[in-house]
Amino acid sequence: MKTLMRAAGLGLALTLTAAAPAALAQATPPAADTMFRATTLNLAAYGETRVEPDMAMIALGVMTEGKTADEAMTANATRMNAVIASLKKAGIAQKDIQTSGLNLNPQYRYVENQAPILTGYQVSNQVTIRVLDLKKLGGAVDATVNAGANQIQGVSFGLVDATAPENAAREAAVKALAAKADLYAKATGYRVARLVSLSEGGGYSPRPPAPMLEMAAARGFAKDVTPVQGGELTVRIDVSGLYEVTR
Structure with a gap:
């Protein structure tokens, strides 16, 4: 009886051992095995x-100074209100005017071997405006300078809706990718x-702000409208694709 049980146990072990390779083979995904044997091209292109x-987006503002913080803030508020009023008069909507910076800083005079001496306060108030009619941009800038703006940081150009040019760039990118695959x-x-x-990367991004004017107050009152040229924007779409090739 003991001999018979040992033999049965051995038979069970052999059965399990034989089943293991079959189970392992079944666990391997057929698709992965097929891809491993396939010849592929992994390529990238752009349109x-x-x-x-x-x-257009432009940042401008007013910087004022005063002996006290209240004096500096009051002077700044008066001039900034005039600047905002001039923007609205130039055709810029309220929703397209946004405060982007407000700073109050003490000003010191430094003398060697002495403690810093407080001389007053400086206030800077900046707004970022969005101009949807580029023909109004130069006039709007001039109006703010005449109203008291003495800081202009830069201007950047963009698109209200980039869908159409992005789709055109996508089509160009896919055609370029297919042509490259055929060539290889x-x-x-x-x-x-x-x-x-197929995967996509990149896309439209606004042009970085470009310096426009230094301390606009130095211009005085402009006789001509400040010329602003929008030029052209480049909309780019990057794509990458994996192609299977055969003989």
Whole structure:
């Protein structure tokens, strides 16, 4: 009886051992095995389109000084209210005017071997405005300078809706990617069988602000409207794709 049980136990062990490779083979994903055996091309390309901007952002403001903090703030508020009023008069909507910076800083005079001496306070108040009619941009800037603005940080151009130029860039990117795949396939003696995967990167981003004017108050009162040229924006879409190729 003992001999018979040992034999049965041995038979069970052999059965389990034989089943293990089959289970392991079954656990391997067929798709992964197929991809491992396939010849593929992993490529990247991009598409671009150029378009005129229809929006501009500009940051400007007022800097004032006073012997006391209240004096500096009051002077700044008076001039800033005039600047905002001039923007509205120039056709800039209230929703397109946003305060982007407000700073109050003490001013000191430094003398060697002495403690700093407080001489007054400086206030800087800045707004960022969005201009949807670029023909109004130069006039709006001049109006704010005449109203008391003495700081202009820079101007950047953009698009209210970048959908159409982005889609055009996408089509160009996909065509460039397909052409590159065909080129590589032919060069290596293959032909493109199918596109396995496609991914997108990049997209439209506004042009960084460009310096426009230094201390606008130094201009005095302009006789001509300040010229502002929007030029063109480049909208770029990057794509990458995995192609399967066959003989």
